[in-house]
Amino acid sequence: MEDKLVIAGRKFSSRLFIGTARYPNQQVMLKAIEASGAEAVTVAIRRINLDQREESLLELLKDRYFILPNTAGCYTAKEAVVTAKLAREALGVNWIKLEVIGDDETLYPDTEQLLKAAKELVDEGFVVLPYCSDDPVVCSKLEKIGCEAVMPLGAPIGSGMGILNPYNITMIKQQSNVPVIVDAGVGTASDVAIAMELGCDGVLVNTAIAKAHDPVKMARAIRLAVEAGRLAYLAGRIPKRLYATPSSPVEGRVRV
Amino acid sequence: MQHKTGAVVYVNDKPIGYGGESIYELLRSLGIDPERPGVAVAVNAEVIPRSEWRVRRLGHGDRVEVVHAVSGG
Numbered sequence: 001m002e003d004k005l006v007i008a009g010r011k012f013s014s015r016l017f018i019g020t021a022r023y024p025n026q027q028v029m030l031k032a033i034e035a036s037g038a039e040a041v042t043v044a045i046r047r048i049n050l051d052q053r054e055e056s057l058l059e060l061l062k063d064r065y066f067i068l069p070n071t072a073g074c075y076t077a078k079e080a081v082v083t084a085k086l087a088r089e090a091l092g093v094n095w096i097k098l099e100v101i102g103d104d105e106t107l108y109p110d111t112e113q114l115l116k117a118a119k120e121l122v123d124e125g126f127v128v129l130p131y132c133s134d135d136p137v138v139c140s141k142l143e144k145i146g147c148e149a150v151m152p153l154g155a156p157i158g159s160g161m162g163i164l165n166p167y168n169i170t171m172i173k174q175q176s177n178v179p180v181i182v183d184a185g186v187g188t189a190s191d192v193a194i195a196m197e198l199g200c201d202g203v204l205v206n207t208a209i210a211k212a213h214d215p216v217k218m219a220r221a222i223r224l225a226v227e228a229g230r231l232a233y234l235a236g237r238i239p240k241r242l243y244a245t246p247s248s249p250v251e252g253r254v255r256v
Numbered sequence: 257m258q259h260k261t262g263a264v265v266y267v268n269d270k271p272i273g274y275g276g277e278s279i280y281e282l283l284r285s286l287g288i289d290p291e292r293p294g295v296a297v298a299v300n301a302e303v304i305p306r307s308e309w310r311v312r313r314l315g316h317g318d319r320v321e322v323v324h325a326v327s328g329g
Binding site: 019020021022023029042043044045046047048050053054056057058059062067069070072078082085086087088089090091157158204206207 | 287293298303306322
């Protein structure tokens with residue numbers, strides 16, 4: 001049976017979503033995205049610099065990848081909704097990775113504003129993928145509002161601390177009827193494998209790849225970790241037990 | 257095209273003398289190719305579809321956001 005990630009009826013060839021920020025340069029970014037095997041890449045929406053011409057990121061990516069705009073940098077529902085609408089107009093896509101940040105230092109989501117923005121955008125016909133806290137109640141509310149996936153954080157954005165609360169992620173996965181994509185907090189390949197082994201439908205990675213010593217190599221490592229973790233989840237792991245169970249037969253042991 | 261009305265609009269917070277141009281003309285005068293894909297415009301927090309750029313005029317003090325996609329996570 002085919003095992004593909006499907007969000008809002010759209011099938012993705014990879015369960016890995018890649019951010020396009022913080023790479024040493026654009027060439028490394030493009031190579032890393034290619035090595036990651038990701039189909040979906042995220043971009044931010046920002047003012048055009050009127051004093052200095054910039055290269056168009058869109059031109060580099062648009063023919064090769066599914067471009068998922070975010071509302072990073074928004075602190076209110078109003079900012080996020082306007083940014084999402086600008087993204088839709090600029091990119092011709094009604095998908096939005098919705099971020100409404102509540103605090104500069106933790107970059108934790110402002111759940112009150114997030115729920116408000118999610119409702120407005122769903123009503124406007126957007127496919128809303130909200131970056132949210134790893135809180136089962138919040139994820140359930142976002143799903144009820146009509147979000148097509150939930151994107152709980154594993155740890156604070158860019159922290160590289162991994163999946164800090166695997167029990168919450170497990171609960172979120174068990175209760176959700178929409179895909180669960182872990183967004184933020186991944187530090188290295190094993191973190192991704194853990195998220196996938198917990199049953200998550202995908203992961204979004206940016207800093208862990210972009211800021212690795214060798215981003216292209218890390219992109220490949222994370223691609224393999226997504227695959228390994230997914231396979232392990234589908235294979236069904238053994239239960240954890242405190243005491244040992246011998247693997248070799250107990251009968252017929254040599255007695256001297 | 258310039259009517260010397262003394263009107264000012266704010267494009268990405270930068271005050272720009274405004275002579276009654278359409279959004280399309282305004283973008284061009286700012287060195288932004290209005291035909292380039294990937295650009296979006298909002299006036300006073302209302303997104304203006306590309307199809308209206310040639311007809312839509314601005315008012316004194318209007319706040320214009322001109323955006324595009326950049327690297328992001």
